[in-house]
Each structure stands twice: as structure tokens, then as C-alpha cells.
Amino acid sequence: MPVTVPVILSGGSGTRLWPVSRRLVPKQLQTLTGDKTMLQATLGRVHDLTTPLIIANVEHLPGIAQQVGKEARLVGEPVARNTAPAVAVAALLQSPDDVLLILPADHYIADVGAFRRAVDVAVEAAEGGHLVAFGIVPTKPETGYGYIIGGEEALGGRVIERFVEKPDRATAASLIDQGARWNGGIFAFQAGVVIEEMQSKVPEVVEAARQALESARKTGDVLELGDSFADAPAISIDVAVMEKTSRGLMISLDAGWSDAGSWASLYELGARDAAGNVIAGDIIVEDVAGSYLRSEGPLVAALGVENLVIVATPDAVLIATRERADEVKALVEKLSDRRPEAR
Numbered sequence: 001m002p003v004t005v006p007v008i009l010s011g012g013s014g015t016r017l018w019p020v021s022r023r024l025v026p027k028q029l030q031t032l033t034g035d036k037t038m039l040q041a042t043l044g045r046v047h048d049l050t051t052p053l054i055i056a057n058v059e060h061l062p063g064i065a066q067q068v069g070k071e072a073r074l075v076g077e078p079v080a081r082n083t084a085p086a087v088a089v090a091a092l093l094q095s096p097d098d099v100l101l102i103l104p105a106d107h108y109i110a111d112v113g114a115f116r117r118a119v120d121v122a123v124e125a126a127e128g129g130h131l132v133a134f135g136i137v138p139t140k141p142e143t144g145y146g147y148i149i150g151g152e153e154a155l156g157g158r159v160i161e162r163f164v165e166k167p168d169r170a171t172a173a174s175l176i177d178q179g180a181r182w183n184g185g186i187f188a189f190q191a192g193v194v195i196e197e198m199q200s201k202v203p204e205v206v207e208a209a210r211q212a213l214e215s216a217r218k219t220g221d222v223l224e225l226g227d228s229f230a231d232a233p234a235i236s237i238d239v240a241v242m243e244k245t246s247r248g249l250m251i252s253l254d255a256g257w258s259d260a261g262s263w264a265s266l267y268e269l270g271a272r273d274a275a276g277n278v279i280a281g282d283i284i285v286e287d288v289a290g291s292y293l294r295s296e297g298p299l300v301a302a303l304g305v306e307n308l309v310i311v312a313t314p315d316a317v318l319i320a321t322r323e324r325a326d327e328v329k330a331l332v333e334k335l336s337d338r339r340p341e342a343r
Contacts (some may be wrong), residue, residue: 001098002098002190003049003050003098004098004099004101004119004123005049005051005053005090005098005100006043006046006050006052006101006103006310007052007053007101007102008042008052008055008062008072008103009055009086009143010039010056010064010105010106010107011055011056011077011083012026012028012079012104012105013026013027013234014026014027014028014070014261015265015332016211016325017030017032017040017261017263017266017328018263018316018318018328018332019315019316019318020032020218020261020294020296020313024059024060024063025105025108026162027261028042028105028334029063029064029067033260033266037067037095038106038107038260039054039067039068039105039106039203040067040068040102042104042105042106043068043071044112045109045115045116047071049335051072052072053073053075053090053093053283054068054073054075054105054153055075055079055086055089055090056076056105056233057080058077058078060109061222061224065221067163067210073172073223074222075089075090075093075220075222076191076224076225077225077229077330078224078226078227078229079230080231080234081229081230081232081235081299082234082235082236083236084198084202084233084235084236084237085205085209085229085233085234085235087100087102087133087198087237087324088195088198088206088208088209088232089213089225089229090191091195091198092191092195092206093213095192095194097173098191099126099127099189100187100188100270101123101186101187101234101295102185102186102187102237103186104184104185106255106260106261107184107185107186107258108259108315109154109255109256109257110227110257111254111256113303114253114254114256114315115253115255118252118253118255119188121251122154122157122188122251124155125154125155125249125251126156126188126189126190126193127146127190128155129190129247130189130247130248130249131187131188131189131194131197131245131247131249132187132188132189132248132249132250132251133183133189133242133248133249133251134157134186134188134251134252134253135148135150135180135251135252136184136254136257137182137184137254137288138180141169141170141172142172142182143169143172143282144166144261144326145166145182145183146163146183146264147160147164147175148160148182148183148250149164149179150179150180150181150250151306154249155249156251156252157249157250158249159250160249160250161229163238173267181250182257183238184259185254186246187206187237188243188326196240197241198200198240201241201245202234202235202241204232204238206226207232209232211226211227211229212225212226212227212228212229212232215227215279237316251307252307253289254262262328263292263309263320263322263328264292264326265292265317266278266292267292267322267325270292275288276289276290277290277291277292277293278292278294278340280294280295281294281296281300282299283299283302284296284299284300284301285301285302285303285306286291286304288303288304288305288306289306289307289308290306291305291307291308291309291310292309292311292325293310294310294312296312296313296314297312297314298312307321307323308321309321309325318331
């Protein structure tokens with residue numbers, strides 16, 4: 001009997017959340033928006049479905065296994081190849097009629113009930129042969145996200161007309177006025193349908209995934225893909241399939257979603273004090289306003305500043321304006337040469 005399989009993609013490195021997110025312990029394995037890690041929260045939203053499949057960098061598997069125990073099946077990638085090869089692996093591991101619910105491991109969703117209602121609609125559409133993208137209802141003209149434009153209504157959603165990748169602010173505002181949705185990287189489709197689409201559009205991805213599975217090593221509940229996985233092109237499922245298929249359907253999702261991808265976005269998600277500060281850890285403030293302050297080690301004292309991001313760990317401290325907090329990735333790239341151990 002066909003089942004709905006949560007496929008949790010945990011390959012990201014979360015560099016915009018340095019110094020908390022690191023190469024070996026990335027964002028999805030950190031506790032940033034509650035009392036659970038991002039990965040654990042993602043698992044919690046689908047705990048009653050079929051045992052999830054987590055696909056991650058092989059370096060992260062020990063940390064993931066420690067966090068999830070027997071709650072999921074684990075697949076290790078020898079190298080990062082974006083989302084399409086990972087989806088191909090997941091699809092080849094399941095029966096053709098099974099529905100794959102593709103979920104990033106590191107996103108925040110406030111209203112789990114609304115999310116699950118959207119999942120029900122998406123699964124029904126996927127069982128009818130559609131490739132479903134969840135379109136996040138926008139809250140502002142965001143230039144850092146892609147957009148999905150839907151057309152004719154069908155099966156509780158809209159037929160996908162086209163995708164727009166990271167527009168400028170004016171274009172983003174215009175797209176929202178037209179009813180466009182953010183592309184949150186959440187999808188649903190039958191395993192057989194997505195393999196059929198990939199075989200016609202990116203056959204080299206399917207072939208690399210097949211060979212990687214044929215040479216995979218099984219250790220307990222962990223499957224480590226073979227080195228031929230590296231032969232797959234690094235391409236997203238969006239570009240490989242969703243932007244090209246004629247079977248795409250967009251289901252709207254209005255559930256308090258955030259990619260929680262930067263300190264600025266975590267500031268927006270956090271509980272603020274009377275001065276507009278979000279404070280976590282051993283922090284003392286005096287005459288501080290509109291700032292995000294977090295310590296995972298030393299005492300941090302701030303005086304007479306505003307609109308800053310201050311994040312301290314035992315071996316590193318980040319200080320940035322909230323306005324430029326999204327640029328942290330550029331600093332992390334410099335660490336590759338100067339302090340690779342601090343990445």
C-alpha cells in the first residue's frame with residue numbers, strides 16, 4: 001500500500017548563522033528557535049507519518065544519529081550535490097506509488113496544524129500525478145527568496161505557470177500583488193513520477209543516484225552512498241524538474257514559515273523585551289535597543305548600542321549591524337584561508 005514518506009534534506013551548512021552554525025555542527029543541528037534543534041522540530045511536524053528518510057552529508061551523520069535515534073532512516077552523501085540528486089536517491093529507495101514529502105531540515109513553521117492541512121491537500125494532488133510545490137504566503141517583498149506564480153485553480157491549488165528567482169524589491173512587490181508565493185523548497189510527488197520527470201530532463205542525475213545506491217555501504221540503520229554520487233551535477237530539484245514540468249501544482253501555505261537562515265530572521269522570530277531586544281544566554285544590557293544578543297559561553301555585556309547582532313561562542317564572537325547581518329557568509333569565506341578550524 002502506498003505511503004507518504006517525509007524526506008528531510010539536511011545537507012546545508014548554514015554559514016549565515018556563524019559562529020553558532022559550523023561546518024561539522026551546522027544550523028539544522030542547533031537549538032535556535034525553541035527547545036529542540038531545527039532537525040528535531042522538522043521531525044516533530046511529521047512524526048505520525050511513515051518513518052522519515054534523512055539525507056545528509058556523511059560528516060553530519062554521527063550528530064544526526066545522536067539527535068534522532070531510531071526515529072529515521074539515514075542516508076549519507078559523500079559530497080554535496082544540491083537537492084535533485086538527493087531527491088533521486090530518495091525516489092529510488094521507495095516504491096513508485098509512494099508520495100515523497102520533501103522538507104528542508106532547517107526551517108521554522110509556527111502553525112503546525114496549517115502545515116499539516118496543506119500537506120493533506122498536497123498528498124492528494126501528488127497521488128493524482130502532480131508535482132506539488134508549497135507556495136509560502138509572503139509577508140513582505142523579500143529579495144532573498146524565489147517566487148512561484150500560479151495560474152488556473154486545480155485540486156485545491158493552482159497550476160504552476162513559472163518560477164522567478166530572487167527578484168529586486170520592486171519586482172517582488174509586483175509579484176506579490178499578482179498573487180505569487182515564496183518558494184520555500186517544500187515539495188510533494190510520487191517517487192515514480194519524479195523519477196520519470198528526471199529521467200527525461202536530467203537523466204545523468206538519475207544514473208549517478210542509481211550507481212551510488214548500487215555501491216552504497218549499509219552500517220546498521222545508516223546507508224552511505226557510493227563515490228559515484230559525485231558524478232551527479234550539483235542542481236536543485238527546482239531547476240532540474242519543477243521549472244520545466246507540465247505537471248506542476250502550487251499549494252498555498254500560510255503557517256508562519258521562515259527559513260530562519262540569518263541572525264536578522266532569528267531576531268524577527270524571537271521574543272523581544274520592552275526595548276526591542278532578543279536576548280539568549282548570559283547577557284547583561286544597559287541602554288540597548290533593537291538588538292539580537294546571544295551567548296553560548298562567555299558573559300556578554302552591551303552598553304549604549306542599538307540595532308546590532310552580537311553572538312558569542314567559546315571560541316568566536318560576531319558583531320554586526322542587523323541591517324548587514326545577512327552578509328556573514330562573506331566573513332566565513334575569509335576563514336577558509338585565515339582560520340579554517342573556526343568555520
